[in-house]
Amino acid sequence: MWDYTxxxxxxxxxxxxxxxxxxADAVGEAGSLACGDALKIYLKIKDGVVVxxxxxxxxxxxxxASSSMMTExxxxxxxxxxxxxxxKDIADALGGLPPEKMHCSVMGHEALEDALKNxxxxxxxxxxxxxxxxxxxxxTCFNVTEKQIIDAIRDNNLKTVEDVTNYTKAGGACGRCKGxxxxxxxTYLNKEDSQKAEKPKLSxxxxxxxxxxxxxxxxxxxxxxxxxxxxxVDIDENKVYVKxxxxxxxxxxxxxxxxxxxxxxxxxxxxxxxxVINIEQ
Amino acid sequence: MNNKxxxxxxxxxxxxxxxxxxxxxxxxxxxxxxxxxxxxxSKKASKIIKDSREIMKDFFNAKTSNExxxxxxxxxxxxxxxxxxxxxEKNKKHIITTKVEHPCVLNVFKYYEKQGYKVDYIGVNSxxxxxxxxxxxxxxxxxxxxxxxxxxxxxxVIFPIEKISEIVKSKNPDTKLFVDxxxxxxxxxxxxxxxxxxxxxxxxxxxxxxxxxxALYVKSGTLLNPLIxxxxxxxxxxxxxxxxxxxxxxxxxxxxxxxxxxxxxxEVKRLRDKLETNLVKNICNAKLxxxxxxxxxxxxxxxxxxxxxxxxxxxLSDIGICASSGSACTSGxxxxxxxxxxMGTPFTALHGSIRFSLSRFxxxxxxDYVIEKMPPIIEKLNGISPYQDEINALKxxx
Numbered sequence: 275m276w277d278y279t280x281x282x283x284x285x286x287x288x289x290x291x292x293x294x295x296x297x298a299d300a301v302g303e304a305g306s307l308a309c310g311d312a313l314k315i316y317l318k319i320k321d322g323v324v325v326x327x328x329x330x331x332x333x334x335x336x337x338x339a340s341s342s343m344m345t346e347x348x349x350x351x352x353x354x355x356x357x358x359x360x361x362k363d364i365a366d367a368l369g370g371l372p373p374e375k376m377h378c379s380v381m382g383h384e385a386l387e388d389a390l391k392n393x394x395x396x397x398x399x400x401x402x403x404x405x406x407x408x409x410x411x412x413x414t415c416f417n418v419t420e421k422q423i424i425d426a427i428r429d430n431n432l433k434t435v436e437d438v439t440n441y442t443k444a445g446g447a448c449g450r451c452k453g454x455x456x457x458x459x460x461t462y463l464n465k466e467d468s469q470k471a472e473k474p475k476l477s478x479x480x481x482x483x484x485x486x487x488x489x490x491x492x493x494x495x496x497x498x499x500x501x502x503x504x505x506x507v508d509i510d511e512n513k514v515y516v517k518x519x520x521x522x523x524x525x526x527x528x529x530x531x532x533x534x535x536x537x538x539x540x541x542x543x544x545x546x547x548x549x550v551i552n553i554e555q
Numbered sequence: 556m557n558n559k560x561x562x563x564x565x566x567x568x569x570x571x572x573x574x575x576x577x578x579x580x581x582x583x584x585x586x587x588x589x590x591x592x593x594x595x596x597s598k599k600a601s602k603i604i605k606d607s608r609e610i611m612k613d614f615f616n617a618k619t620s621n622e623x624x625x626x627x628x629x630x631x632x633x634x635x636x637x638x639x640x641x642x643x644e645k646n647k648k649h650i651i652t653t654k655v656e657h658p659c660v661l662n663v664f665k666y667y668e669k670q671g672y673k674v675d676y677i678g679v680n681s682x683x684x685x686x687x688x689x690x691x692x693x694x695x696x697x698x699x700x701x702x703x704x705x706x707x708x709x710x711x712v713i714f715p716i717e718k719i720s721e722i723v724k725s726k727n728p729d730t731k732l733f734v735d736x737x738x739x740x741x742x743x744x745x746x747x748x749x750x751x752x753x754x755x756x757x758x759x760x761x762x763x764x765x766x767x768x769x770a771l772y773v774k775s776g777t778l779l780n781p782l783i784x785x786x787x788x789x790x791x792x793x794x795x796x797x798x799x800x801x802x803x804x805x806x807x808x809x810x811x812x813x814x815x816x817x818x819x820x821x822e823v824k825r826l827r828d829k830l831e832t833n834l835v836k837n838i839c840n841a842k843l844x845x846x847x848x849x850x851x852x853x854x855x856x857x858x859x860x861x862x863x864x865x866x867x868x869x870x871l872s873d874i875g876i877c878a879s880s881g882s883a884c885t886s887g888x889x890x891x892x893x894x895x896x897x898m899g900t901p902f903t904a905l906h907g908s909i910r911f912s913l914s915r916f917x918x919x920x921x922x923d924y925v926i927e928k929m930p931p932i933i934e935k936l937n938g939i940s941p942y943q944d945e946i947n948a949l950k951x952x953x
Contacts, residue, residue: 292938330943
């Protein structure tokens with residue numbers, strides 16, 4: 275049984291501001307059904323002030339309490355002030371959360387950030403982290419980005435991988451990204467040995483799944499933009515056999531495209547020894 | 556807050572039966588002698604162990620009482636069976652279990668996998684039923700052990716142990732079969748001879764004995780190395796002075812359980828069926844996770860789609876109802892139930908899965924109370940969910 279504070283109990287039993295604002299000025303989302311918690315937040319903003327906020331949460335008691343508390347904390351506040359709110363502020367207002375549940379407050383904060391980002395149509399609202407690494411997904415199980423991890427480290431003064439898992443869920447399922455999380459912590463804390471930690475070794479099955487994912491999510495969309503496409507034919511250890519379709523197959527530069535883009539993307543994401551082979555049609 | 560407790564989590568642990576407590580009481584303050592001692596004063600202590608072993612023999616329908624070893628719990632029994640056997644079968648390096656075992660089996664297999672054993676984990680279908688064809692295919696010359704649970708703790712689904720035994724033995728008569736019977740003890744009849752089982756474990760506190768006592772059946776002729784090395788107790792297979800009152804307790808509980816099997820099969824099942832039928836009928840986003848699979852009479856596992864399990868449990872707890880969930884949030888592990896994931900239960904229902912497990916102490920009033928109180932709770936929680944369109948679609952379907 276979790277040791278929830280009276281505030282948490284009160285807010286999950288009687289959540290405030292539940293629902294939807296049909297003519298919301300900003301809507302933000304965080305989490306997903308697959309991950310076991312998801313949150314939607316709706317904001318009404320007038321003259322730079324949050325005049326109303328509502329939420330809908332799929333999640334545990336502390337997720338509902340965090341969402342509910344957050345809406346109470348931002349209603350009536352100027353947006354400039356709301357921007358400064360951190361997940362720690364939400365957790366503190368609830369009198370604290372069990373360490374394993376801190377990610378619930380982080381999720382609340384992420385949804386708020388997403389709403390404000392949509393409102394301003396602005397890439398980065400809250401943090402000064404460069405945007406290249408921001409959207410890189412570190413934990414594929416829970417879809418946690420590098421930026422989310424760095425935000426959590428900074429706002430909560432986190433020191434270990436376990437802390438990061440408690441606050442963001444990253445690394446909490448298969449655990450493959452724990453090495454990467456350690457790297458992020460080391461880099462953030464300016465440790466000298468940050469370069470030494472190696473990428474965790476993947477089993478063949480894991481590698482095949484990952485190659486598939488990278489092709490599907492990163493490579494194919496890029497090629498499709500240029501009217502082409504890529505089909506994964508086979509994987510044998512580090513050899514990845516693919517077929518190029520559409521414009522790519524007639525393009526003289528296709529070999530170059532393969533070598534320079536597909537291979538490099540797979541090397542960066544998975545293994546530096548990967549070799550891509552194009553099967554002639 | 557309400558003081559009423561409606562305990563529907565009997566697969567986690569059970570209330571100790573008053574008669575069990577009575578059977579244990581003499582061995583604390585009066586007959587406290589060490590059963591191994593030489594004076595007359597130890598006679599009653601040593602006799603109750605002998606009698607208890609006989610009762611456990613009958614409970615399992617074992618051939619002789621020498622096949623019964625008393626342990627401290629189900630996990631110890633499972634560890635002793637698996638590790639004790641593999642210690643004596645060092646030339647065979649292949650072992651088989653299922654994807655849905657209790658951690659006390661699954662994690663032991665993972666340990667051996669790390670030690671270099673080849674391990675096959677047999678899957679289940681969406682109703683939680685074991686893939687017998689896969690099992691048949693995997694058993695080989697090199698297979699030292701197959702471990703399969705008799706019934707699953709989360710879903711109550713019964714595995715066809717006689718059939719499993721037949722498959723294993725026909726492919727390799729030397730392969731040993733260990734059965735984790737923790738969730739069937741007191742719910743359905745156990746017969747180690749007709750099912751041809753080599754080793755079988757039970758845990759007292761799942762059938763109204765106290766926590767801290769378990770038993771392991773080991774068929775005569777099956778060699779096991781002891782986990783706990785020391786004195787001669789349990790015929791050298793498990794050292795440590797016998798836990799006399801608790802051994803008296805588990806035997807009394809086994810006796811009551813055997814007598815109560817009819818009641819389980821009829822009355823407990825009737826109440827379970829009443830509960831699940833009404834919940835699934837009256838709640839738009841409730842669905843049975845196991846479908847019509849053959850189950851122990853006391854268990855039901857229901858998925859409440861688009862809402863989260865811990866939140867449901869907290870609200871149930873507020874009105875005194877105790878149940879459990881396969882949701883990630885209840886464990887702190889961040890991962891939802893490995894059993895429901897192995898069944899391929901969709902994410903929509905996975906995180907909102909609730910297990911109700913009844914016992915012979917469950918009353919009709921209690922079941923009626925849950926049937927009455929649960930729909931409005933779920934209705935309220937549905938209102939918080941971001942998946943309003945999906946929930947409304949389910950509402951229109953029912």
